[in-house]
Amino acid sequence: MSFCEWMQAALYDEDDGYYCRADRIPQGRAGDYRTAPETSPLFAATFARYISKLFTDLKWPTTFTIFEAGAGRGEFAQGVLNSLIADAPEVFEATNYVIDEVSPAAGQLAAERLSEFAGHVTFQHLADINQPVTAGIVFSNELIDAFPVHRVIRRDGELRELNVGLNADDFVWITGELNERAEEYCQRIELQLSEGQIAEVNLGADEFISRAASVIEHGFVITVDYGAERNELLSWPDRSEGTLRAFHRHQLVSDVLARPGQQDLTTTIDWTQIKEAGHRAGLRTVRFERLDRFLIEEGLLDEMLKIMRYTSVQSEALRLSTSAREMVLPYGLAAYFQVLVQEKSV
Numbered sequence: 001m002s003f004c005e006w007m008q009a010a011l012y013d014e015d016d017g018y019y020c021r022a023d024r025i026p027q028g029r030a031g032d033y034r035t036a037p038e039t040s041p042l043f044a045a046t047f048a049r050y051i052s053k054l055f056t057d058l059k060w061p062t063t064f065t066i067f068e069a070g071a072g073r074g075e076f077a078q079g080v081l082n083s084l085i086a087d088a089p090e091v092f093e094a095t096n097y098v099i100d101e102v103s104p105a106a107g108q109l110a111a112e113r114l115s116e117f118a119g120h121v122t123f124q125h126l127a128d129i130n131q132p133v134t135a136g137i138v139f140s141n142e143l144i145d146a147f148p149v150h151r152v153i154r155r156d157g158e159l160r161e162l163n164v165g166l167n168a169d170d171f172v173w174i175t176g177e178l179n180e181r182a183e184e185y186c187q188r189i190e191l192q193l194s195e196g197q198i199a200e201v202n203l204g205a206d207e208f209i210s211r212a213a214s215v216i217e218h219g220f221v222i223t224v225d226y227g228a229e230r231n232e233l234l235s236w237p238d239r240s241e242g243t244l245r246a247f248h249r250h251q252l253v254s255d256v257l258a259r260p261g262q263q264d265l266t267t268t269i270d271w272t273q274i275k276e277a278g279h280r281a282g283l284r285t286v287r288f289e290r291l292d293r294f295l296i297e298e299g300l301l302d303e304m305l306k307i308m309r310y311t312s313v314q315s316e317a318l319r320l321s322t323s324a325r326e327m328v329l330p331y332g333l334a335a336y337f338q339v340l341v342q343e344k345s346v
Contacts, residue, residue, distance in 0.1 A: 040323030044079025065136035070143035074110030147204035213281035227269035243268035283342035
């Protein structure tokens with residue numbers, strides 16, 4: 001089978017997929033990786049400030065929809081909605097927050113967490129939305145990096161595909177013909193690889209950006225993830241074997257085919273691809289920068305001071321200041337991520 005099919009099953013199988021298993025919590029200390037919303041409440045609070053600015057840019061619409069794709073357990077949504085209630089009640093009153101989450105277990109936890117916002121929160125997949133909203137935002141954080149990918153390699157001067165086979169009870173790599181859609185993509189971007197070099201083809205990224213653009217008539221698509229421009233991804237010597245990697249208990253795992261369903265799989269996204277996909281879907285890039293710089297510019301430190309004024313417990317204040325460092329220091333968590341904001345105009 002293609003690695004794309006294998007990765008789809010390993011991550012998203014309804015019963016045993018890594019993100020869908022009810023017996024696993026992939027995020028946090030007990031999981032395999034950390035995300036910004038759970039690392040610091042300042043992440044959601046700062047984005048709530050930015051969303052309020054975008055609401056103004058959209059001329060104060062009477063109805064305003066925030067779609068969050070890959071919403072997980074609802075930490076980000078809860079933080080944004082609480083901030084809007086406190087600091088921008090007029091935005092909150094106009095807001096319908098739509099949660100799109102593939103994991104039933106995570107979706108149930110999100111529903112419980114967000115029950116206090118009844119009337120403002122709904123659960124629906126973007127793929128099921130047939131009528132675009134007049135004004136809105138599509139937000140995703142660390143979503144595209146977890147889309148299944150095709151692995152392309154140059155062998156004997158030709159582009160081939162790395163598929164997955166079985167050797168006794170072990171999954172192994174085997175080389176086969178290039179998938180037709182992956183081949184079309186490689187031809188479109190004029191992919192050039194050196195002999196033995198591997199690259200990932202993330203067809204789902206194009207599909208997601210196109211779908212995100214289709215659910216809003218006027219608004220913004222905000223993508224937070226870790227990636228690089230295409231020329232960087234293909235030219236850096238340490239990426240000659242691609243960017244596919246696995247994590248288990250916060251440790252990098254050398255064998256990505258081991259323990260399917262029990263470890264996280266991820267790739268570094270191609271920001272050039274995301275921008276090109278947006279352009280084809282009628283989106284215009286209005287902002288692209290490192291996440292730590294974005295958060296500072298949008299008032300994270302002001303949010304920290306505001307929360308600190310109402311925090312009397314010293315341990316809570318210490319946790320807040322510690323988490324703030326992860327968001328703003330040059331070697332903190334946020335420094336390795338980027339923010340892309342694309343606008344769709346009427």
